[in-house]
Amino acid sequence: MLKIYHVQGTRSVRPIWLCYELDLSLQIETIDFSQTYRDTHQWRAISPAGKVPVMTDTDTDAEVTLFESGAMVDFILERYANGRLHPPRGTAASAIHHQWCWFSEATLIRPLGLNRILRTPASGAESLAADGLNxxxxxxxxxxxxxxxxxxxxxxxxxxxxxxxxxxxxxxxxxxxxxxxxxxxxxxxxxxxxxxxxxxxxxx
Ligand SMILES: N[C@@H](CCC(=O)N[C@@H](CS)C(=O)NCC(=O)O)C(=O)O
Structure with a gap:
């Protein structure tokens, strides 16, 4: 059974959306997105960097906990998609598929976090640096x-x-x-x- 620890509108949308497209059964648990909760031992035990989403699969021969949305998408495709929604591995199309997946997270939206911090009042280069370091x-x-x-x-x-x-x-x-x-x-x-x-x- 797949379980996704979710906060509305965050990157947990990715694995949830994919499960819906593949018609997979799924348990969604909405968590408290406050920094206080995300710093608790309880949350850090499954999300070591304190972020959202987290996905677990309790299927006995694939028991796993994941804390990176792209890895969740890869895992769901490999294990449950039966070839749907991604090109065959080892093909040029598959390489392009992986490139867009990586680009979406690593290149396209990463700078957004910086932009958000810059737009919040009383912030500037210092708070940006502190947040990045943290x-x-x-x-x-x-x-x-x-x-x-x-x-x-x-x-x-x-x-x-x-x-x-x-x-x-x-x-x-x-x-x-x-x-x-x-x-x-x-x-x-x-x-x-x-x-x-x-x-x-x-x-x-
Ligand atoms: N690369 C990670 C990024 C996870 C991430 O930054 N999640 C955001 C919500 S969409 C978060 O937890 N932000 C809070 C923080 O960074 O402290 C992924 O794709 O899962």
Missing amino acids: KTHNALQAVEQALQDRNYLLGAEFGAADIMMGYSLVLLEKFKLLEDKYPNTQRYLSRLKDRENFARAMQA
Whole structure:
């Protein structure tokens, strides 16, 4: 059974809309969007960066909790869509499908958050910087937590998710955001940097 922790009008619309299009049964739980609730241990236990949405699947052979809307869409498509609403994997059309999915979140709407902060009264560059820093540290806590019992994001084996994460961490390190904090993340980044192909890619 799919369950989506929802706040009206937020990114939880994505997985909910997809479930509706695929006619999947779904449980929706509306949560309190206040910062106070999102900072509770209870919420951080399922949403380590304190954000919305979260989706769980309690199906016994695919039990999973996800806290990134694009990953929810991917999972629902892979597991429940039977080829509907996305092109076959490995095709050029599939590559374009993935590109638009990533672009929608990572490139198109990310700057919107900054715009909203700039428009609120009594805000400016300082509050913008503080908010950005705060959100980055919240997200880094999610990475730190994920790495507490494993060498790589998915477990013992290195994979493509570590390549995506590795580059982001290199940038965060460059801006000195990992200093004296996040021991698991720092060890992980060293492990990634030890890979010959990381050095090759950075020098390419
Ligand atoms: N990339 C994440 C972004 C999640 C996100 O930023 N959600 C917003 C609601 S749409 C949120 O929780 N904002 C509160 C905050 O950032 O503190 C996703 O697509 O799930």
